[in-house]
Amino acid sequence: MTLLLAGVTLVSAFGSSFQYGYNVSVINSPAVFMQEFYNETYFDRNGIPMESSFQKLLWSLTVSMFPLGGFFGSLMVGPLVNKCGRKGTLLINNIFSIVPAILMGTSKVAKTFEVIILSRIIVGICAGLSSNVVPMYLGEMSPKNLRGAVGVVPQLFITIGILIAQILGLSNILGNLEGWPVLLGLTGIPAVVELLLLPFFPESPRYLLIQKGNEEQARQALKRLRGWDDVDDEIKEMCREDQSEKLDGRLSVFNLCTFQALRWQLISIIVMMMGQQLSGVNAIFYYTDEIFKSAGVNENNVQYVTVGIGAVNVFMTCVAVFIIESLGRRLLLLAGFGICCVSCAVLTMALNLQATVSWMQYLSIACVIAYIIGHAIGASPIPFVMITEMFLQSSRPAAFMVGGSVHWLSNFTVGLVFLYMVEGLGAYCFLVFCAICLVTFIYIFIIVPETKGKTFMEINQSMAKRNKVEIQMDKEKLNDFQTAAETPKKKEEAHSTSVL
Template structure:
């Protein structure tokens, strides 16, 4: 497709979804993001049988049954070791993506999926619940790396007009992974006393598929040009991804970004924290990632059966209600891919749950309303808070700052996730349905921040987004030869007025 001109001005060519781009996206998301979602929900349905295994193993060892508080603690650890591993995985993002590249890191990351899959698969034979806890930590490292690297990789290989849609694809595969775990967790399939070890071990299959197929697809052209300085390989990769030979305009934009960053070099986390030009971007990704995880949505995925049970749903119906919730989550995430929204006002969905759960013991039909409210809550999360932080984090930071920024965002994401996974069983025992009021307040605070501070980044280049934030950060962006990329502006009432929220 050739470029055309209108009124003497070149018309910008829009990128299309080529076969190479589509397959690279699907393989990266299935091999990595799918596992993240699968392991979030994999321990929910078989939790009853896994806890029985814990108790039986303990009794055989020590000739006395396990105390209830000890069992609750061990189960909380089994759940929360996954996000704790995710935190440590996030700390590994910057050094790995700078050394191995985006695609190379995804390939290396499969080690942290295949090994724990084998460990969890043989845990019952080994009569060791400790193996499960350790394996959950290791597979959490896999999720921590993939949740940061996949959006980074897709954001860098996608043309700017498709960046929003492709940026949400990892979240789509996370929700599909959750749904698959919920379906396999049905009692008549694998969510029983004989199938739960196989169910946990299946997480290694997507990793093996990615390990076989991803090497045939291009590395991020931005990584090869800006960080490796290899323009020839970057050009070839870009031509494969775009499906045409004329990629000069995109290469020019990459060179401009490279030129504007040369004075900064690769930013470490500590230097990132001290950069005035990145102040509001950093605050924004911290707030959005905290809001995403402390909204309580993972409490639903980790402990769905327990929550529906406390809401008065019949025990025989709980597994099907859980699957229905997962299906709605997938559907709404597909909707989010279609709309490509980069702003969101759905954090308030958390308000629906507390009142319904409080009334479930006095109103006979309230369990059905509770189910509806949980589904509404999941819908609100799926079309906004769930995918948007990853997309926006890719767009807010330029190439040299992106690995460190994802490291910070991922650390906040997984620490918040760990806190929810660890304390929710105790929170539920202490506060009951009122525990969701805490999540509702957090949703409201996050909503207000996003409404006031975060700008629209849809269909903007990385430099355009950086220029939008330069105003708020009171710095000046220059792209001329020999200029430092940023200049601080003097504080004045006029500057303060210019720095009002977008």
């Protein structure tokens, strides 16, 4: 791990992924004060109070516009990363954070709640782009022995963003009548930091060589990232990938969905992304306050306990960063979904029995903590790492568009139907999440391979057997590439005749 790779990882994760987590949680604490502002603004305009049904609709829009914006952002990933590059897309994406931060921060002074709803969908676009582009950018720049650890860092910063929003949202800090506009506006600070610092870091070497055809720039970027001059092996591996994909060309989403050679990779990311969001993580966070209150935690102290749960989430995601390269992706996925499955089943029992068996209240708390641990080590961080690793350069942007769209649509669906599930099923709604975790666990156990320590080409070749296709390469052109890579001093003289 060089200082440059560590720097670009921290800057891009803080500037982009942090905002995703921050905006997921930021409106929870000041919800009461924001709804009061909605009502007061409506009264000042119309002279009559806002109807409760209309206020509920406006607040539902405020909450749901964020994942909807995330879905739109995911659809923009492919065109932007192919045209502007990975780093260029992240720089452009800061517009979708700074503008809504200013709008939300001044909404109370301007006496308009409409801009908050509009800003939530814009900042959702920012989250949709960053949640896909940051793992792609970092995954393409990392050496294979660090790719998993670096790939989990964006998820770590998402959890840090959630925790910071919970801390700043405490009633004695900014989660109050006067502080909530500042709380919403702070989301623009990481974007400004990224906008100032990211230009000093290199673009993805794989993008420079495979998509831009500029081997010299790719070589220089690799030398800076690795801290040494001998990068021939990685250049060769990129050339092999480039040649392997020459016949297929750059894949659109439609082509990806109909391409037999990537069928099981595509099914796998859809299953993992649906499992990640439909496994009930948002529902667990929603139920946390009620579970702690029923266990005897003072209502005024529940907000601090919730912050503690957020800290557990950060700590366990940090643990995942350090263990992913030793234990592997597949084991962490299985452990994560397995723990979540058991936790949901036991939580259902504990919630139904806590009125008659006193110690069941504490078992409920233990189940919540266990679920958070399971999701943090596997279900939350690993699927995005797998998208980077299971697809090659020409199909990776389209794969992130599909995976990101499934991620955000599933997120939106849970937010839309969960209250109705609670109303109709009560605590038994967690059995639905238990079943989803179980199905995802079984699928991963049967289908998903281990990708630790493998090149992108090796992973692609291992999946080719399941897809019943053969990876073909133009050996003559590949030899030309290998010769060029082995004699870099002659590269400039032979550049006009090299196959790029």
